Amino acid sequence: MWVANGESAVSDHGANLKPGVSVSYALPAGPLRRYISTYSQTVVAPGSPTVFDQVYPEWPNIRLTAGGDMAACTGPGPLQPCNPICAIGPTSHSTHFSLAPGRYWTISLLPLGWAQLVGIRAAEFADRWEVIGRESSFAAFAPLLDCAGQDDDFTSIAARFDAHLLAMLKRPARREETILKAHDALLDPEVTTVDAFAERAGTGVRALERLSLATFGFSPKLLLRRQRFLRSLSQFMLDPSLAWIDTLDHQYVDQAHFIRDFRRFMDTTPGAFAAAPHPVLWAAAVARTAIAGKPMQVLQRPSESV
Incomplete structure (x- = not known):
């Protein structure tokens, strides 16, 4: 487990970490790692003000609290x-959220986890939340609330998450290997076209379109754009501390191209x-990179989760 908090200045994120906020990450048990990327715990200390932040587009997540108060909106709106x-499905817009003092947990699903543990068509739940x-x-995930509420020790909570989620596993998901190949292809910066995406996934373009909407939530073209x-x-x-021009992926033509995607x-x-202040996001980037090797769920390869 690795923790980032507002009391410790970590690299250039130090000025962005807020006292009274800490974020911890843990990896799931080995058999779960092709389905679940990480577990996280965010703590807003008693007496601290409610924190507000926003998170970039992600794969699906289950979020819960025992005694806290969370609110969210994906895309513009209250x-x-x-x-x-x-539960929140795969997103193509940022999610704004607030967390009052309390403890919060996130179970981050990978696309294969959606296919195995949820099973409904991902496009039907894209950019949507549901209590x-x-x-x-998502009723099968409801007992996770009891897993989290028994004590404050994150290691013990993560072990109980493991036990419940392992019990949810059944036979391998339909098209499991194709999903893994498609996920791996999506994360390759050299895959720049839908045709190349389909070839790497070992399927046709039309089949990839159906698979993408069913399991990843969006069309192959939008997935490639989001990943870039x-x-x-x-x-x-x-x-x-970097200037935006220094962060641009090689697929961007110029900074204006990137700004259009940023707004989208x-x-x-x-x-x-x-x-804007990002009291949770920056702490999460530090803690997640330390435990999982990547600052974002969406950058984690299936091969790194096995």
Whole structure:
């Protein structure tokens, strides 16, 4: 487990880490790592003010709290309560959120995890949140709330998450190897076209389109565009002293090209994003890189999760 908090200045993120906020990460048990990338715990200390932040587009997540108060909105709009446990599908817009003093946990699903543990068509839940109730498509995740509420020791909580999620595993997901190949291809910076994406996945373009919408949530073209953008944003997250021009992925024609993508995926400008406080995001980037090798869930290869 690795922790970043506002009491320790870590590299160039030090000025962005907020006292009273800490973020910890842990890897799931080995058999889960092709389905789940990480578990995280965010703590906003008692007496601290509510924190506000935004997170870049991601793969799906299960988020929960025991005694805290969280609200969120993907894309423009007002924050909506999402207590005590909610599911969010794959996103193509940033998610704004608030966390009152309390403890919060995130179980980050990889695309194969969505196919295995959820099973509904990912495009139907893209850019959407849902509080998990008895009739929810995510009802099988509801017992995770009990796993988190028993004590404050994150190592013990992660072990209970493992036990519950391992019990949810059934036979291998349909098209499991194709999903893994497609995921691996998506993360290769040299894969720049849908044709190349399909070839690397070992399938046709039309089949890739169906697979992408069912498991990844978006069309192959949008997935490639999102990945290009997030590779660039991750460089800034690891070193906020960089100028944006120094973070650009090689696929960008110029800075204006990148700014258009920034507005599309983050619903704001690069300058406004850099100027805003990010008390959770920067701490998460430090802690996640230390434990998983990547600052973002969406940059983690399936091969790095096995």
